[in-house]
Amino acid sequence: MRWRFAEVAKVFGVLRKGVDPRRINLHGLLKKYRGTVVMQEVLSRLFHERMDVDGAGDVLRGIQCGIIRVEITAAGPLGLSPRGEKDLLMPNWSNAQVRDRLRSRLMNERAVLCCLKCGGTKTFRVAKFTELEVACRFCKGRMMACSREGLREMLEKWVASKEKSDKNRMNRCAEAIKRRGLDAVLCLMGRGIGETTTTRLLRSVPPGNLDALLEAIHNAEILYARTRRFW
Numbered sequence: 001m002r003w004r005f006a007e008v009a010k011v012f013g014v015l016r017k018g019v020d021p022r023r024i025n026l027h028g029l030l031k032k033y034r035g036t037v038v039m040q041e042v043l044s045r046l047f048h049e050r051m052d053v054d055g056a057g058d059v060l061r062g063i064q065c066g067i068i069r070v071e072i073t074a075a076g077p078l079g080l081s082p083r084g085e086k087d088l089l090m091p092n093w094s095n096a097q098v099r100d101r102l103r104s105r106l107m108n109e110r111a112v113l114c115c116l117k118c119g120g121t122k123t124f125r126v127a128k129f130t131e132l133e134v135a136c137r138f139c140k141g142r143m144m145a146c147s148r149e150g151l152r153e154m155l156e157k158w159v160a161s162k163e164k165s166d167k168n169r170m171n172r173c174a175e176a177i178k179r180r181g182l183d184a185v186l187c188l189m190g191r192g193i194g195e196t197t198t199t200r201l202l203r204s205v206p207p208g209n210l211d212a213l214l215e216a217i218h219n220a221e222i223l224y225a226r227t228r229r230f231w
């Protein structure tokens with residue numbers, strides 16, 4: 001609306017040429033020119049050139065008669081945010097922006113390592129992991145489980161747990177960290193990705209292939225989002 005108004009207003013001589021449309025007082029101008037030929041032209045351009053109402057009608061008719069197939073995909077991150085009430089589409093993985101966003105989100109997570117021997121913890125930012133020595137400050141133990149910092153209490157509880165299944169999971173987690181380092185940490189930062197999924201993802205992606213790993217994490221997150229609506 002703003003851009004169309006500026007465009008038309010310049011033609012009509014209402015605005016000076018070279019005025020930045022971002023800086024005009026749109027509200028005031030709309031009020032002033034309501035019902036005039038200027039507004040008629042603005043709306044006409046908006047509806048007939050920009051919005052392509054006829055084209056949209058064609059698409060709807062195409063869907064109705066089956067020429068266009070509608071495919072329902074998993075909800076995107078926006079649709080899952082507390083503010084989003086409606087599902088938005090998850091952008092395709094081939095989109096470089098999606099990849100970059102996932103990488104920077106995971107790299108910027110804060111994570112915690114928890115020593116399996118004494119329960120001592122160490123927090124860090126994922127991007128700094130490679131500079132970090134994976135060893136307990138207190139007992140020098142090298143078996144350390146990892147999770148997002150937000151799950152710290154859970155992690156500590158699991159590490160302290162006497163349950164065999166918890167012990168196994170924490171062992172698998174520490175093994176993965178020891179074997180695959182940052183790869184494993186990145187997996188564990190993924191939403192809904194626990195030790196079991198991490199082990200599976202790491203098995204499916206050879207070391208040193210960050211792109212493939214990110215794609216695998218992305219897919220696992222979609223799968224999780226599909227089965228559990230809310231993160």
Ligand SMILES: [Zn+2]
Pocket residue numbers: 115116117118119120136137138139140141
């Ligand atoms: Zn320790």
